[in-house]
Amino acid sequence: MNKKLLLLFFLCMCFGIQAQTGNSNFRSKVLLVKKDSIQLDSVAINPNGFKVFDATKKLIPPTNYSIDFAAALLIIDSNKYSSILVEYFVYPEFLTKTYTPYSESLIIEQNTNDQVYRFRKPNRQKNVKIFEGLETRGFISRGLTSGNNQNAVTNSALDLEISGKLSKNVSLRARIFDTNIPIQENGYSQNFTDFDRIYMEIFSDNWGVRAGDISIENRTSFFVPFTKQIAGLRVNAKLNDEFGFSASGAVVRGKFNNFRFVGVEGNQGPYKLFGQNNEAAILIIEGSDRVFVNGVPIERGENKDYVINYNLGEIVFNTTYPINNDMRITVEFQYSDRNFTRFISYNEAEYKGEKFEISAFFYSENDAKNQPLQQSLSDAQKQILANAGNNTAAMIAESAFRDPFDENKILYRRTNNGTTDFFEYSTNPNDVLFTVTFSNVGQNNGDYVLDRSTAIGNIFVFVGVNQGDFQPIVRLTAPNKSQFAVVQSSYAPTEKTKIETEIALSNNDPNLFSDIDNDLNDGLAAKVTLRQNIINKKWKLNALLSHEYAHKNFRTLQRWESIEFNRDWNLLTNNGTKNYFKSELELRKDQNNYLLYRFNHLNYIDLFNGNKHDFQSNFQLKNTRISLNSSFLTNTSTLENNSFFRTIGRVEHFFNKSWVGLLANVENNTRENITTQELINTSHKYKDYEAYVGIGDSTKVYAKIGFNYRDNDSIRSNRFEQINNRKTYYIQSRLIQNKDTKLSLFANFRETENQFSANEKSLNSRLIYQQKLFNDFVSLNTTYETSSGNVARQDFIYVRTEPGLGFYTWIDYNGDGIKDFNEFEIAQFQDQAEYLRLPKPNLRFVPTQKAKWQQNIFINFKKWADQKGLKKTISHFSNQTFLLASNEQERTGNSFQLNPFDFEENSLVSLQLNFRNTIHYNRGMQNYSTSYTYGNSKMKQQFLIGNQDNDVALHQLDFAHKFSTYWLVELMTSFSTNSLNTENFADRNYELCNYEIQPKLNFLYSKDYRFSGYYHFKKKENSILNQEELNQQKFGLEYFFLGKKNQQVSAMLNYYLNDFRGNPNSPVAYQMLEGLQAGKNLTWNLVFNKKLNSFLNLNLNYFGRKSENVRAIHSGSVQLRADF
Structure with a gap:
C-alpha cells in the first residue's frame, strides 16, 4: 500500500516540476451572486490578473463592477448576473494586510434557499483520509479546450498538501502545485518556481530526503555564509549523537545581488532595483530579499516597514516608515537568471565531541557553458568572450x-x-x-x-x-563558476577557554570561455579566534582575540562582512589582501548590564592601514536604562588620512504607565587628501538629537510623541559648513482597542532648512478608525492616509500566446498589419484571448503626493425586527455605503496633498474614486425585495503612451418578488454614463449614455430545478466624435437542474438584435457591442457537472455564438477534477 502511495506522490512531483507557469496564490471561484457585495477572500488581491466572467464564461468589463483590491471586496449587480466566475491572485500571506472593510456582524441572515441559484456546489477544502495516517488537501484537474476558432489547448492544475506518517517512524510532508494558467494578466512571469514552494519530504528523527524546491544555507561559516533557493534534492542523516552529514544537488533558481541607493527626501517609492550588470528587467525570487537602512535590518509587510514587487523589481516603503535623504538603503536579493543552465551541489559533514567539534562543506555552482538558455551564442560571440577574459567591458x-x-x-x-x-x-x-x-x-x-x-x-x-x-x-553574459571549500573547528580545553578556526578556499572563474586571467581565480581565507573567561562570578570578565586573513583573490557569492563594513572603515576599495586583528574585553552581568572595549586593526597590504576603538555599554538602574555605543577610527590609505568619531547614546526612564527618553547620535568623519592636506568632499559631520514621551503599554493601548533635530555639515571651501538642519515631529499611537472601537494614529512631519537649496517639507500620516455603534446597529470603518512617492509611467508590450490563455485580442482597425497600442481590446470571448500584456521595467517616475480615504458604513435596521409600529416597518430596510478616494498629485515645492477629494486636473497624476450606496428593502427575502443603488467611479492612470481617464456613474433599481410556490419575478432597470478619454488615441474616446431594463420570470419547480425567461433592452448613445448609437434587444432562456445522482445541468440561450449606427470596425463599437456584431446574434451555453464518486468530478462545457454573415463559433471543454 505504501509503495503505491509513494509512486503516486513521485508522479505528482514530476507533474509539478515539469510545469512552466503557475502560482500557488492563484484563485478561481464560481460564485452565486445573491447580493451586490461579495467578499472574495480574507486577504488582499493583486490588481494584476483580476478577471470576472459571467455564466457563459464571457469576460465582464471592469466598468460593470467595482473592486476594492485591498479589502478583496467585489461590488457587482446581483440582478444582472446570477452567477460569476472570478479569477485572481492573492498576495503572499506575509505581504497581505486586512483592511477590515466589513466585520462579521455585517453578514445578513437570509431566508432564501441557496440551491435555487447554485450552478455549482462550492469546492470547499476538506481533509480526506485516503490512507490511514495521511491527510491530503487540494485537488488535481486535467482538461482540454478546443473549437473551430482555436487550436486544442490543454489545461491542468495540481494543488496538493500531504502530511502524515508512512510508518511508525517515517513521516511524509509535501506541497505540490502546478497550473498552466498565466500567473497574471500582465503576464510578466517566467517560471512558476520563482514564486512557489513545491516539494515532497520524507523524514524520520535521524534522516530526511526532500525533493523539489529547497532552501540550502550555511550561517555558521564566517567567510562563506549563504542562503540559496534551489530546485533539486537534499539528503541529510544523523549517524549517531556525534556525526551527521547532508548532500544537495539542484538547479539554481537565481543569482545574488546587493543593490545600494540613498533615499530621496519624502519619497516612499517605488524605487527601482537592478541586477548585477545593471539589468532593469529582473524577476526577484520571492522571500529572498533583505533590506537594511543605515545598517539596520527592517521588516517586510504592509503592516511593517516595506513591500516589494517581485515582478517589476520595485520596493515601496510604508507610510509608517518615513524615508529621507540621510538613509543609506541596501537591498539584498536573489533574482532569476536564465542565461545558462546552472547546477549546484552542496555537501557538508560535522562531528561534535565533548571538547572538540569540526565541520566541513564543499559548495559548487557551475554554469553549463554549452547549454545557454536566454542567449544563443554564435561562434564569433564565443570568441569575443574568449578574448575578453574577466573584462566585462569587452563582452x-x-x-x-x-x-x-x-x-x-x-x-x-x-x-x-x-x-x-x-x-x-x-x-x-x-x-x-x-x-x-x-x-x-x-x-x-x-x-x-x-x-x-x-x-x-x-x-x-x-x-x-x-x-x-x-x-x-x-x-554578452559569460558562463561562470564558483567553488568553495571550508573547514571549521572549535576546541575547548577547559570550560573557560575556547579556540575557533576556519579555513576557506575559493575558486571563482567569471568567464568559462576564456583562460585569460585564470591566475586570479583562486583565493584563501583563514580566521582564528581565542575566547577566554577570566572571571566567572556575578559580573563575568571575558576576553577575545582574533585574526582574520583574506587573500585579494578570495571572493564569495554573498556578503560576508558587515553590511556597512566599508563605511565603518572609510574604505575606498577592499580589493587587496586583508589582515584584520581584533582584541576585546567585556564585563557582563546579564543582557541589560555590560561594558565592552574592543581594539581593531585593519590592513590591506600597500593600500590601507587603520585602527579603530569601540566602546559599548548598557545599564539598567531600577527604572532607568542607559546605553552608549561609541567608536573612534584613524586610518591612512594611498590617498587619504582620516579620522572618524561616532557615538550613539540613549537614556530612558520608565514610570508606572509612561516613559520618557533622550537620544543623541553624533558623527564626525574628517578625510584629508595626503598630497594637498585639504579636506575631501566625502567628509561629513552631523548631530542628531531626539526626545520622546510615551503613555500606556506599547503592545496594547499607547501613545508616543517625539521630536528629532538633526544638523548636517559638509565640506565647502575646505572647511565644514552647515548644509541643512532638519526638525521632525511625530506621533505613534494605538489610542483605543476594544471589541467595539479601534483607533490608531501615526503622523510624521519633517521640515528641512537647506542653506544652498530650497527648503523641504514632508508629511506621512495614517489614521485607522473602526466603530460599532448601538449594539452593532451601525458599523463603520475609516482609513485615512497621506504620503509622498512616485507614480510610474508604465510601458508595456503585447505578446501572443495560445488562444484562451491570454486576456487581449488584436483587431487591425486600420488594416496596415501593424499592431498598434490602440488596436488591442480585452477579449470578450475565450477563443479570442490570444495576447498577454507584459509590463516593461519602470524607469520613468513622476514624483507625487498621495492622499487616500476609505470609508465603509453599514446600517442594519433588522435589529428592530421584533419591535412593533414604526420600528417594525423600518426593520425591513438596510443601507450599505462604500467609498474609496485615492489620488496622487504631482509634487511641487513644499505643498501637501491632504485632501483625497481634490481632483485638480492640472496636477492630478493618478486617481481612483469609487462611491457606491445601496439601500435595501427586505434584502434577500424575495418578498417585494427592492434595492436602489447609486454608484460613481473615476479613474486616471499613467501610461508611457499617454494618460487614460475613465468615469462611470450609475443609478440602478432592482426588484424581486416570489408569488405562489413556484414563481419569482425580477426586474432591473438602470441609467448610467460611461466616458473614456485617452491622451493620444482619440478614436478610443467615448461618452456613453446607457439605459437598460430587464424583466425576468423564474419558474422554481423545486430547489433543484429552475427555468427562467427574460428580456433585456439596452440603449447606448455616444455623444462625441462619430456619435454612435446602439439599441440592443436580448431575449434569453436559462435552465438549471440539480439531479439526485450528484449531477448538475445548466443551459443558457440568448438572442440579440443589435440596431447599431456607426462604424462597427472601431474601438468604440467594440465597447458598445461588447464583442458582438451589428444585427442578429445568437449565443448559447451548456454546462454539465457530475460527481463520479466521493472525490472525482467531471465537467463538460460547450459554448457557441453566431452573428450575421459570420460562421458559427463553437468551443468546448472537458475537465476531470479530483478533490481531496
Whole structure:
C-alpha cells in the first residue's frame, strides 16, 4: 500500500516540476451572486490578473463592477448576473494586510434557499483520509479546450498538501502545485518556481530526503555564509549523537545581488532595483530579499516597514516608515537568471565531541557553458568572450541574427546608403530579415534613434554615424563558476577557554570561455579566534582575540562582512589582501548590564592601514536604562588620512504607565587628501538629537510623541559648513482597542532648512478608525492616509500566446498589419484571448503626493425586527455605503496633498474614486425585495503612451418578488454614463449614455430545478466624435437542474438584435457591442457537472455564438477534477 502511495506522490512531483507557469496564490471561484457585495477572500488581491466572467464564461468589463483590491471586496449587480466566475491572485500571506472593510456582524441572515441559484456546489477544502495516517488537501484537474476558432489547448492544475506518517517512524510532508494558467494578466512571469514552494519530504528523527524546491544555507561559516533557493534534492542523516552529514544537488533558481541607493527626501517609492550588470528587467525570487537602512535590518509587510514587487523589481516603503535623504538603503536579493543552465551541489559533514567539534562543506555552482538558455551564442560571440577574459567591458557583440518572418516580431533588413551598412525596419516577408536588439550607448555615441513604439516593441531608425543614442549591440553574459571549500573547528580545553578556526578556499572563474586571467581565480581565507573567561562570578570578565586573513583573490557569492563594513572603515576599495586583528574585553552581568572595549586593526597590504576603538555599554538602574555605543577610527590609505568619531547614546526612564527618553547620535568623519592636506568632499559631520514621551503599554493601548533635530555639515571651501538642519515631529499611537472601537494614529512631519537649496517639507500620516455603534446597529470603518512617492509611467508590450490563455485580442482597425497600442481590446470571448500584456521595467517616475480615504458604513435596521409600529416597518430596510478616494498629485515645492477629494486636473497624476450606496428593502427575502443603488467611479492612470481617464456613474433599481410556490419575478432597470478619454488615441474616446431594463420570470419547480425567461433592452448613445448609437434587444432562456445522482445541468440561450449606427470596425463599437456584431446574434451555453464518486468530478462545457454573415463559433471543454 505504501509503495503505491509513494509512486503516486513521485508522479505528482514530476507533474509539478515539469510545469512552466503557475502560482500557488492563484484563485478561481464560481460564485452565486445573491447580493451586490461579495467578499472574495480574507486577504488582499493583486490588481494584476483580476478577471470576472459571467455564466457563459464571457469576460465582464471592469466598468460593470467595482473592486476594492485591498479589502478583496467585489461590488457587482446581483440582478444582472446570477452567477460569476472570478479569477485572481492573492498576495503572499506575509505581504497581505486586512483592511477590515466589513466585520462579521455585517453578514445578513437570509431566508432564501441557496440551491435555487447554485450552478455549482462550492469546492470547499476538506481533509480526506485516503490512507490511514495521511491527510491530503487540494485537488488535481486535467482538461482540454478546443473549437473551430482555436487550436486544442490543454489545461491542468495540481494543488496538493500531504502530511502524515508512512510508518511508525517515517513521516511524509509535501506541497505540490502546478497550473498552466498565466500567473497574471500582465503576464510578466517566467517560471512558476520563482514564486512557489513545491516539494515532497520524507523524514524520520535521524534522516530526511526532500525533493523539489529547497532552501540550502550555511550561517555558521564566517567567510562563506549563504542562503540559496534551489530546485533539486537534499539528503541529510544523523549517524549517531556525534556525526551527521547532508548532500544537495539542484538547479539554481537565481543569482545574488546587493543593490545600494540613498533615499530621496519624502519619497516612499517605488524605487527601482537592478541586477548585477545593471539589468532593469529582473524577476526577484520571492522571500529572498533583505533590506537594511543605515545598517539596520527592517521588516517586510504592509503592516511593517516595506513591500516589494517581485515582478517589476520595485520596493515601496510604508507610510509608517518615513524615508529621507540621510538613509543609506541596501537591498539584498536573489533574482532569476536564465542565461545558462546552472547546477549546484552542496555537501557538508560535522562531528561534535565533548571538547572538540569540526565541520566541513564543499559548495559548487557551475554554469553549463554549452547549454545557454536566454542567449544563443554564435561562434564569433564565443570568441569575443574568449578574448575578453574577466573584462566585462569587452563582452560586447553585434546583436543581429537571422530570423524568419513573423508578424508578431519587430524585424529589420540590412541595407546600405552608399557609404554605410545599417538596419532598416521591414514587414516584407521576402526580405532577408534579422531580429536586432538596440542598446542605449549615450547621446551621439550611436547611429540609431527610437522612431516609434508599437504594441509589440520599439522600432529604431538609422540617422547617421554618431548622430544617435542607440547601437545594434548587446552585452554578452559569460558562463561562470564558483567553488568553495571550508573547514571549521572549535576546541575547548577547559570550560573557560575556547579556540575557533576556519579555513576557506575559493575558486571563482567569471568567464568559462576564456583562460585569460585564470591566475586570479583562486583565493584563501583563514580566521582564528581565542575566547577566554577570566572571571566567572556575578559580573563575568571575558576576553577575545582574533585574526582574520583574506587573500585579494578570495571572493564569495554573498556578503560576508558587515553590511556597512566599508563605511565603518572609510574604505575606498577592499580589493587587496586583508589582515584584520581584533582584541576585546567585556564585563557582563546579564543582557541589560555590560561594558565592552574592543581594539581593531585593519590592513590591506600597500593600500590601507587603520585602527579603530569601540566602546559599548548598557545599564539598567531600577527604572532607568542607559546605553552608549561609541567608536573612534584613524586610518591612512594611498590617498587619504582620516579620522572618524561616532557615538550613539540613549537614556530612558520608565514610570508606572509612561516613559520618557533622550537620544543623541553624533558623527564626525574628517578625510584629508595626503598630497594637498585639504579636506575631501566625502567628509561629513552631523548631530542628531531626539526626545520622546510615551503613555500606556506599547503592545496594547499607547501613545508616543517625539521630536528629532538633526544638523548636517559638509565640506565647502575646505572647511565644514552647515548644509541643512532638519526638525521632525511625530506621533505613534494605538489610542483605543476594544471589541467595539479601534483607533490608531501615526503622523510624521519633517521640515528641512537647506542653506544652498530650497527648503523641504514632508508629511506621512495614517489614521485607522473602526466603530460599532448601538449594539452593532451601525458599523463603520475609516482609513485615512497621506504620503509622498512616485507614480510610474508604465510601458508595456503585447505578446501572443495560445488562444484562451491570454486576456487581449488584436483587431487591425486600420488594416496596415501593424499592431498598434490602440488596436488591442480585452477579449470578450475565450477563443479570442490570444495576447498577454507584459509590463516593461519602470524607469520613468513622476514624483507625487498621495492622499487616500476609505470609508465603509453599514446600517442594519433588522435589529428592530421584533419591535412593533414604526420600528417594525423600518426593520425591513438596510443601507450599505462604500467609498474609496485615492489620488496622487504631482509634487511641487513644499505643498501637501491632504485632501483625497481634490481632483485638480492640472496636477492630478493618478486617481481612483469609487462611491457606491445601496439601500435595501427586505434584502434577500424575495418578498417585494427592492434595492436602489447609486454608484460613481473615476479613474486616471499613467501610461508611457499617454494618460487614460475613465468615469462611470450609475443609478440602478432592482426588484424581486416570489408569488405562489413556484414563481419569482425580477426586474432591473438602470441609467448610467460611461466616458473614456485617452491622451493620444482619440478614436478610443467615448461618452456613453446607457439605459437598460430587464424583466425576468423564474419558474422554481423545486430547489433543484429552475427555468427562467427574460428580456433585456439596452440603449447606448455616444455623444462625441462619430456619435454612435446602439439599441440592443436580448431575449434569453436559462435552465438549471440539480439531479439526485450528484449531477448538475445548466443551459443558457440568448438572442440579440443589435440596431447599431456607426462604424462597427472601431474601438468604440467594440465597447458598445461588447464583442458582438451589428444585427442578429445568437449565443448559447451548456454546462454539465457530475460527481463520479466521493472525490472525482467531471465537467463538460460547450459554448457557441453566431452573428450575421459570420460562421458559427463553437468551443468546448472537458475537465476531470479530483478533490481531496
